[in-house]
Amino acid sequence: MSTPLTREQLARRIARAIPDGAFVNLGIGLPDQIPDHIPAGREIFLHSENGILNMGPRPPAGEENWDLINAGKQPVTLRTGGSFFDSSLSFAMMRGGHLDISVLGAFQVSERGDLANWSTGIGEGVPAVGGAMDLAVGAREIWVMMEHTSRHGHARIVRDCTYPLTARGVVKRIFSNLAVIAVTADGLEVEEILPGLSLDALRAQTEAPLRPGAMRPLEG
Amino acid sequence: MSTPLTREQLARRIARAIPDGAFVNLGIGLPDQIPDHIPAGREIFLHSENGILNMGPRPPAGEENWDLINAGKQPVTLRTGGSFFDSSLSFAMMRGGHLDISVLGAFQVSERGDLANWSTGIGEGVPAVGGAMDLAVGAREIWVMMEHTSRHGHARIVRDCTYPLTARGVVKRIFSNLAVIAVTADGLEVEEILPGLSLDALRAQTEAPLRPGAMRPLEG
């Protein structure tokens, strides 16, 4: 069996899935790495919810401008043809369905596409939501990028989220380090699976029922 | 008795009442003439609901720009320090209470400050409201500029508007060709009256009850 995808391989897999010309918002955390892997010749437009469209990579050291940061508060650049706007228009872009894809990290995804990615529940200290709920409701397609199971080996693809919900029924596709899974009206369908990993072995690490779909080999 | 104010004199009276530095929207029709009479040295900022702040006078013939028109679709100019914005922000300025004064024409005003200025009722043909209702609800002070009675001699300051309402309880002050009347919690109060015109004679042309207030002479 192949080893599970590294984070970099997973970022590369997702980068390949983003079509040319797409407007995309990448959540804070894991999805950060995706832009480094966009295939050559493909033009992707990155949105940042603090009011940037066509965001570019981090500038070289010493050239940071702290008025030009992304939603994770890291310095970025603006690509030619980019624009700045206020938070109101920025969130109108999301909620209004103007973004093609949003790629988010997650703690849990349910078989119906419910998403839990903002809080691990009561007792964790200070709650904070940022733009997580807005993003989850807004883009035309919500993709989740996550490790298939938690650090402690618990399933993250579940029948019902036990963590506080971010939004109900929004996730369209899950990219994990073991599989690519589509959320359909009939439940979860395995589109890609790690070469050499059996469907039963994948099911053993997944709480929600999985149906075999295309079952193509997952490549990083 | 002095003759009733001409339209020009009425415009001059209102122009004097607008404080220095005020942000003002002037309705289409009678209020159009007010800017010509702003006292020297006073700076007034005119708002036009189609997205202009600090609007200037009509340009000389031959210099009209048909992308720079006022709400009455007449060519205007932009004064130094003016700005353009979309209709959404323009109406937010109104409804949000950011304009100091709006001076509107009217068919009728009630003793409680109800305003009827957009329609003379069913059977008049095609209805049209434009920004009338937005303006009537929005500015901090709504002033009405009108002839005291209709062309047919009917009272326009009434107990209850018989024409379709524009907004309820919004008018603060009525400037007519006979008097300046404040709308107070206790009803209508005559602040200024045409020299030589008795309160009883004014009452005879007014359906709503009038209380004497300062009763200063009305001067054009």
Add this chain to the structure above:
Amino acid sequence: MLDRRVADFAQAIAGIGDGATILLGGFGGAGTPLGLVAAVHAAGLKDLTVIANNGGSAEPDLSLWLAAGQVRKLVCSYPKSKLNTTASFSELYLAGKIELELVPQGTLVERIRCGGAGLGGFYTPVGAGTALAEGKETRMIDGREHVLEKPIRADVALLRARQADRLGNLTYNMAARNFAPVMATAAELVVAEVEEFVEPGAIDPEAVVTPGIFVDRVVLKGAPR
């Protein structure tokens, strides 16, 4: 490479069908996309629902569609015009040949913004207690009556702008801006007729009014019909 530019008006309006709901930019003549209006007229599209601030004038604007009987319903704040000449909105309306939904101007633009911003509705004090609130849900908020207004979205937005780059970033010309930036957010297909094409980056990123994400096609004002 993303390129929103199209070469002629036929391409600019391609795919718009009979029965379409169209957001039409402009306040009076300022901001009306006359080339796009002419193209839709020439295409003979029928049964249109048009959302626009005005009801057409003596110009070859919405009046063209009205005269040709292309419009089923108008959603509008000010359908009257002193400049109406032939087969005007007034004639059609009084003859019962067109439906009218009259909306206060600020409520009209706010309803379009509401649609474009993915919201479900809003409460406004404008119109409360008037004939234009009849049949609408109302609610007292902080002692003041408010009317519940619903979002407006459309199949198409036809707009006029000043500059566009290939990404669809737009600027406008003075008071011709009016409804356009909001209408650009609220339609499935957004087409702008522009005075000038510029290179990406030529518009200051701080001065882009409509970011290209909202725009599908841009066509030069002088392009072939």
Add this chain to the structure above:
Amino acid sequence: MLDRRVADFAQAIAGIGDGATILLGGFGGAGTPLGLVAAVHAAGLKDLTVIANNGGSAEPDLSLWLAAGQVRKLVCSYPKSKLNTTASFSELYLAGKIELELVPQGTLVERIRCGGAGLGGFYTPVGAGTALAEGKETRMIDGREHVLEKPIRADVALLRARQADRLGNLTYNMAARNFAPVMATAAELVVAEVEEFVEPGAIDPEAVVTPGIFVDRVVLKGAPR
């Protein structure tokens, strides 16, 4: 002659009292008006309700007020910060010394816009079915659950901008724009700390982001404290 410019930070914050509700601009460090924050800190204002996207960091930002016990309540989307150092929001919150109203970021800015635009509330799909909608009225609209959200207005807005003229027209600097143009519409007293004063007309009328009608005072970033 209208002149919004004030000479120092004491004048900039004059009249703000204990118990004030303050809209504080900025997203992370971008757009936080550090001079105004320092002035409010130095003035020792107490019992403040602060509406801001973030809860302060290691910078001399909102953290200053939090450490000095000046804040009674925070309305915020992201109060946590990895950069929190001393007497952070987290400490106060976990000790029960501060009240928190957590609001999704897009809903936060929309509520402020709603207040500034004179509307009574709006329905949004964001937050529906989550803990942040608990206790809020909901409604099905087109088959989708929506939450009723209320407008936010404040006594004061403290903002950072790039350029200002004497009329209060403002431009911003890149992503430091964020909440400021909306916050400028929703407070009784709007104060902007700016990098530069310019003559009226120096800012392109098409590129004014916040028209001066919304602004009460502007102060230079480097003005005397």
